[in-house]
Amino acid sequence: MTMITLLLCCLIEPPQSVPATPLVPMKRPTAPPETTKGASEFPTSWFYSKGGQRYADNLAVEGKPLPKLSLENWRGEPVDVNNNQGKVMVIDFWATWCGPCRRALPKNVEMAKKYKNQPFVLVGIHDARRGKDRIEQVVGPLNAEYPMAVDVLDSQSKSGRSAQACRLKYWPTYLVVDYKGIVRACGLQPSRVEDVVKRLLKEVPQESSPEAETTSDQS
Secondary structure, rough: HHHHHHHHHHHOOOOOOEEEEOOOOOOOOOOOEEOOOOOOOOOOOOHHHHHHHHHHHHHHHHOOOOOOEEEEEEEEEOOOOOHHHOOOOEEEEOOOOHHHHHHHHHHHHHHHHOOOOOEEEEEEEEEOOOOOOHHHHHHHHHHHOEEEEEEEOOOOOOOHHHHHOOOOOEEOOOEEEOOOEEEEEEEOOOHHHHHHHHHHHHOOOOOHHHHHHHHHOOO
């Protein structure tokens, strides 16, 4: 990667308030990613898209259980992402070399703090191929306390196993998983992740309060 290309990755970002073509593909594609109107419970404008259409690979992940993820080199307390039912989970596939990813990190930090006392967890998954040696340099100054891990590199494809399982085509890619472990949104623009989180938190069953149990016993 030339110095000019690296500077462009860090400085240029499409507006997050309108549909935008993601800037950083996982690898050089042989053809543009397939897009489709598809069906989604959230507005298309909340997602990265092309020509007003959602990416087919993103839609294919939605409505299904979260694929099995392979992670290593945790920063902070590890999270069993493959068995995390009961909480709304945000997964941010990111990389230190990706400008839009880095620009979204402060929002991640804010969201993790805001919902820390709710059934919610945010996990960052870094690219397996390059840039992982700079994680602390990038996130340390932000006081990022949410758990992060590195994707496990697949020796044959030379891509991250988790990235492949979730059919990633660009960075950053956000997935939001409901309390049952079902992927409800994939490919959200960073500015819209919290909107989905708010909706899904309302679906989490509320535990019975001591007052409610006492009332029930007396009735």
